[in-house]
Amino acid sequence: MAVVPLFELRGISKEFPGVKALDDVSFEIRAGEVHMLVGENGAGKSTLMKILCGAYRADRGSFFNNGEPVTIHDAGAARKFGIAVIFQDFTLVPYLDIAQNIFLGREFASRLPGLIDRRRIYTEAKRVLEMIGFDIDPRLPVHSLGVAQQQMVEIAKALSQDARILVMDEPTAALSDRETELLFAMIARLKAKGVAIIYISHRLSEVFDLGDRITVLRDGRKIADLLPAETTPDQLVTLMVGRPVDTTYTRPSRPSPGGVALEVKNLSGPSGFSDVNLTVRAGEIVGLCGLVGSGRTEVARAIFGADRTTAGEIRLFGDPIGGSVEDATRRGMALIPENRKTQGLALARSVGDNIVLAALRKMFPTGLFKPRRAIKAARAIIDKLRIATPTPRRPVGNLSGGNQQKVVIGKWLNADAKLFIFDEPTRGIDVGAKSEIFRLLDGLVHNGAAVLMISSEQIEIVHICDRAYVMRSGRVAGELSHRELTEANIVRLGIHQ
C-alpha cells in the first residue's frame, strides 16, 4: 500500500537499567484508523507510547511526520504534531477543577501581564465538553468526580489540543458497559474526523470489534502487524504470549456442592444495597455480576464486615457472624480486593511476609515472629500455587500482576480460609495469567472451599461459575442456574428496563 502514514516511528530502542524495554520497534499510524496495540504486561506498550508522546526519550530510532523526518525530544514537540495520550493512571490534578485540568500547561494569557484569563478557560472548556457530549459543570474539582467522569475529562483534554493522534491505554478498564458504549460511539466520531486512535487493550473482543489494524508486542519487540479480518483470537493470543494458550477456558466438571458455606438473608446497608439474598455452598463458584455501580462490591464488603449493614443476617457455615473483619477472617472468610496493589498487598515487603500476613496470630501465638517458620509456610504456598519467584524474600512489587494475585490468594490459603470472595480477580492481568487464575479458583473449590466471584467480564462468569446472581441498582435482580448462565441472560437482568 502506498499510503503515507500520518506518523511513523522507525527502529525505536529504549533501555532502562537492567531491562531492554524496546528493541528496534517500528510503528506506523494512519489517519482515521483505530490501531490496536496489544501484548502482555511488560511487553513495552506503555514505554512505546511514552516515547511517542515525548515523556521518555528513545535511545535509538527516528520519527516521521507525514513522511518528513522529525524529532520528539519533549512533550511539547509531540503536542505540536497533534499527539495526545490518555494514560491509564490519569494525569489529572485532584484539586484543580475540570476546566483547569483540560487546559493545564496551555492556560490563556490575560490582558494583564503574567496573569491567566480564567473566564476564557471556562468558556473554552464548556465548548470542548459539549463537543464530546459530556454535560457537566467545568468548575467542579476533579477529586469529586468518578472514574468514568475523570476519563471523559482526559478525553476532553486531549481533544482540546486538536489531537490528530489519540492514544488510549486500556480506556474501558474502569468503565461500565453503558459508559463503554458512549466511549465507542465517540471513537467512531473521531475516526470519521480523520483522527488516528492508538488503542491499548487486554480485551480481545474490543480488539476485534474496534480495531482496523493490530500490532503485537512481546518482550519489547514487534511480533506482528495484523488485520483483524485475517486473524483469530487464538492466533492473536499465541502471538502475544509466544505459546499456545486456551482462551476459552473450559470448566472441568465439579463434584456436586456440599453444605452451605455462606448464607446472606435480606441484607441492607447504607452503602447502597438492600434486601440482598444469596447462598454459596462448599465446592462451588458463584458469580456476582451486574453493572459497575450496581452494588456488587458494596455487598461483598458488607459480608466481609468492612462496611456497616442496617438490616439482615449473614451466616458463615451455619453461624451468624458479628459484622467485623476480624470475626470474618478468624472464621475462614477471605476477601481478595479489586485493587491488589493498595488493598491486597504490602508491595515493598517480601513474598513470604505477605503470605503469612493474615495468619500471624495463628502461626505465632506467643507474639514472637519466627522467620524460619514463616519462610517454610511461604515455600509451601509458593509451591502449591506455582508462584514464579526465585525466593520468598523477593519484594512482591517485583512480581508480575498474575503472580501478585497468586500471593494474595496464597495469603488467605495460609490462613486456612474456606470462603473466598474475589472482586474482579482478573483485572489488569494478561491473557496468559488469566487461565492460570481460573485454574487456581478451580483448585480451591476442588479442595472444598466456596468461592463468590465478582466480575465485569460476563464471559468469565459464564465460563467459570456454577451459578450467578445478577445485581441491579443495589438489589439482586435474579439468579441464574448453570443451565441459564449465558452472557445474554446476565445482560438482560443487569440493565435497567
Added chain:
Amino acid sequence: MNARDLSLASLPIVRVPGVAIVLVVLCMVFALTSPGFATPANIANILTQSTILLLLALPMTLMIMTEGLDLSIGAVLTFSSIVLAVTVVATGSPTLAFLAALAVGLCFGFGNGVLIAAFDIPPFITTLGTLGIAQGLSLLVTDGQSVVGIPRSIEQIYSGTLAGIPLPIIMGALAYAVTHVLLYHTRFGTYVFALGGNREALRVAGISVRGMLIRVYLFGGFMAGVAALLMTARLNSAHPTAGIGMEFDAIAAVAVGGTSFERGNGWLLGTLLGVIAVGVLRNGLNLLAVPSSAQVACIGALVIVALFIDGLRSER
C-alpha cells in the same frame, strides 16, 4: 451523574471549616475572660503582631501543597535580619541593607529549591540542613550578641502608620493579595496545585517540575527576607535567636487553616485565618499572663483541635 450529590456536600453551611470555628471560639473565650481583649487597640495589635508569621505562612502554604515544607524559614529570617542590621550599621543605607536581607533570603530559597528539585533530597532533610547552616551563620556573625544601632527610619516601618493603619498590617495585606493572585491567577499557582496533586500531569503537559519547585522555595526565601525587615524594625535590633521556632508557628498556622499535606489540597484564606488564630491565642494567653512555654503547647493543641473538626466534617 453523582455531581449533583456532591454539590450538596459542598454547601457553605455544611463546609464551615475547622479554622473558622476555632477562631470564633477563641475570640469568644478571650473576650469573656480578659477585658482588654476585645478593644480596637488590641485587635490592631494582634494583626500587627501576626504580620511576620503571615509572611512566612503564605509561602509555607505553597510548599506544603507541593508535599514539601521549609523548616529553615525561621532561621533564614534570623540570618537575613542580622545581615540587614549589620549592613545598615556599617553603611547607613537602609535600602542597601534591605536588598542584602532579600539576597540572603533568595539565596537560601534557591539553595533549598535546587537541593529538593534537582538533587531529589527530601524537603524535610534539605531544610533541616539549611536550618542548621542559617542558625550557625547567625551565631557566627554576631558571636551570639544582638546587633544594635538600627536607624529610626527602619524602626518606623514597624511603628509607623499610613492613613491611620499600622504599616505592618498594610504590608501583610499586600503580601496576602500578592500570594492570592500568584496562587489563583497565574500559571505558576496552577502548577503548584499540580506539584502536589499529580506531577506526572505537569510532565506530560511539558512543564518543568524542577523549575516550578525551585520557584516555590525561592518565594519562601523572598518572603523571609521581607519578614526580616519587619522583625528588625520591631525589635529595633537583630538577635541571633529571634526567629527560632517561627517555622513551627508557620507550619501550625497552615495546618490549622486546612491545607492538607497530600494531593495539593490547599486553601490560602485558611492560612490567613490560621495565622490570626495563632495570633489571637498568643495574645489572649499573654493577657491572661500564661508563660510563653505553655503557649507553645497551646498552639500544638490548636492544630489538633482544628484538624479534628475538619476530620469530623469530612466523615460526611
